[in-house]
Each structure stands twice: as C-alpha cells, then as structure tokens.
Amino acid sequence: DQQVKQNSPSLSVQEGRISILNCDYTNSMFDYFLWYKKYPAEGPTFLISISSIKDKNEDGRFTVFLNKSAKHLSLHIVPSQPGDSAVYFCAASARSSGSARQLTFGSGTQLTVLP
Amino acid sequence: DAGITQSPRHKVTETGTPVTLRCHQTENHRYMYWYRQDPGHGLRLIHYSYGVKDTDKGEVSDGYSVSRSKTEDFLLTLESATSSQTSVYFCAIRGGPTDTQYFGPGTRLTVL
Numbered sequence: 001d002q003q004v005k006q007n008s009p010s011l012s013v014q015e016g017r018i019s020i021l022n023c024d025y026t027n028s029m030f031d032y033f034l035w036y037k038k039y040p041a042e043g044p045t046f047l048i049s050i051s052s053i054k055d056k057n058e059d060g061r062f063t064v065f066l067n068k069s070a071k072h073l074s075l076h077i078v079p080s081q082p083g084d085s086a087v088y089f090c091a092a093s094a095r096s097s098g099s100a101r102q103l104t105f106g107s108g109t110q111l112t113v114l115p
Numbered sequence: 116d117a118g119i120t121q122s123p124r125h126k127v128t129e130t131g132t133p134v135t136l137r138c139h140q141t142e143n144h145r146y147m148y149w150y151r152q153d154p155g156h157g158l159r160l161i162h163y164s165y166g167v168k169d170t171d172k173g174e175v176s177d178g179y180s181v182s183r184s185k186t187e188d189f190l191l192t193l194e195s196a197t198s199s200q201t202s203v204y205f206c207a208i209r210g211g212p213t214d215t216q217y218f219g220p221g222t223r224l225t226v227l
Contacts, residue, residue: 004157032214043119043205043218044158089157093214100146100165101214102173105157 003027004092006106014114019077021109023090026071030092034103035064035075038087047088048075080113087111118142119219121206127225134193136204136222140186144210147189149173149181151202152221158205164189196226 005024013019021035031052036044050057050064050073057064063076077084087110091103118141128134138147146165150158150173160173162181170181178200182190193200203223207216 006157034215036218041221043220046215046217049213049215091158100163100171101209102148102160102163103158103214103216105150105159107155107157 001026002107003030004090004104004106006088006090006109008109009107010110010112012112012114013080015082016079019075019080019084019111019113021075021077021088021090021111023073023075023106024071025073025092027092027094027104028071029094030104031095032093032101033064033066033073034091034093035062036089036091037084038089038108044089077111080111082113082115085111085113119206119208119217121204121219121222123222124220125223127227128196129227130197131195134196134224134226136191136206136224138189138191138206138219140189140208142208142210143186144208145186146209146216147183148207148209148216149179149189149191150205150207151175151200152205153202161191161204196224198226200224201226 034049035047038044066073087108089108090106093101122137148163149161159175164170164183180192206219209216
C-alpha cells in the first residue's frame with residue numbers, strides 16, 4: 001500500500017517552459033513534505049520542503065504547492081533548464097512516526113528538459 | 116555537502132556471504148537512516164538510529180541488521196546476502212529542527 005504516489009514515471013519539457021511534477025498521498029497524518037532531486041550514480045539532494053500549515057513555498061525557480069483537502073502536492077520549476085533533468089522524489093513525514101520522523105517516498109518521476 | 120560518506124561505493128558478492136556497508140558522518144547528527152532504492156519503489160527505509168546503540172526497524176528490515184557504536188558510524192549488515200538484496204543503498208542523516216534528511220552518495224551492491 002503506497003502512501004505516497006507519483007503516478008507519472010516520466011515527464012519531458014522544453015527548455016524555458018514550466019515543469020510540473022505531481023505527488024499524491026493517502027496518510028492524513030503526514031504534516032511535512034519534501035522534494036528531492038537525484039542524478040544518476042549520486043545520492044538524492046534536498047530541493048524544497050513545505051509544512052502542512054502552509055499551501056505554498058518558493059525558492060528561486062522552484063515552488064511547491066500543497067492542497068491538503070485533495071492530499072496532493074506539486075513541484076513547479078520555472079523556467080526549466082537542461083540541468084534540471086533528473087529523477088524527482090516526493091517524500092512525506094508524519095507526526096505518528098515519533099521523533100525519528102521517518103520519510104515515506106514516492107517512486108519518482110524522471111524529468112527530461114529538452115534543449 | 117552534508118559530510119556523509121559511504122563505503123564501499125560498489126560491491127559484488129555471492130549469495131550466502133555476509134556483507135557490511137558503512138556510513139560515516141562528520142556532522143555529529145543524532146539520527147541516521149539506511150534506505151534501499153529499487154526501480155518502481157523509490158527509497159524504502161531499512162533501519163534507522165536515534166542515537167548510539169539505539170536503532171529500530173523500518174519498512175523493509177527483514178534480512179538486515181544494523182549497529183551504531185559511535186555517533187559518526189552506522190553499519191548495515193546483510194548476514195547472508197540474497198539476490199533480492201541487489202540494490203543501491205543510501206545512508207541519510209538528520210540533525211536539524213526540520214524533517215529534512217541529507218543523503219550519502221550510495222553503495223551499489225550486486226549479489227550473484
């Protein structure tokens with residue numbers, strides 16, 4: 001039972017356009033959400049996060065939107081650049097996991113930005 | 116750079132042999148985690164530690180054990196490796212007030 005789902009395994013976008021990556025979750029106890037970027041043969045790199053008390057967080061070209069009623073979050077990249085081509089994972093943590101604050105990950109979306 | 120190293124970076128072993136992977140941090144963070152990454156599954160938590168000698172199981176802990184005798188080192192052991200444990204293993208640390216975890220470069224393990 002996947003609690004965090006990324007239903008699009010891949011996404012292709014033209015350079016300069018907007019990339020929108022989506023993530024759905026089922027656990028209503030999740031209260032903190034993160035996006036990671038991963039290049040081949042490297043570890044995941046933290047990108048941006050959002051607390052459940054907010055509905056938007058922005059950092060440069062990256063914006064994360066959270067819709068709690070729909071249990072949906074999205075990552076917007078504007079403008080997209082070829083260097084953004086990577087696998088993007090969304091992750092969530094729950095109050096119920098205690099102080100360890102375990103992360104539950106989605107299966108990832110491969111973003112390809114075409115020059 | 117989150118100050119995390121993993122060793123070895125690559126390993127090929129045979130079914131039934133014991134394997135130990137090491138994660139080393141220079142940040143003095145309390146929490147450390149071991150994940151495995153497989154196609155179609157994202158990252159799944161194997162074990163985690165919340166202090167020296169304090170560890171607990173994650174989602175996919177069967178066939179794995181861990182130890183943490185020092186703050187900076189977190190070891191993952193496969194007592195008797197199986198082909199289903201062929202994967203890429205990532206270590207992560209967390210020490211700040213948020214839930215953000217920072218990952219090491221990974222170890223690619225192949226069990227023949």
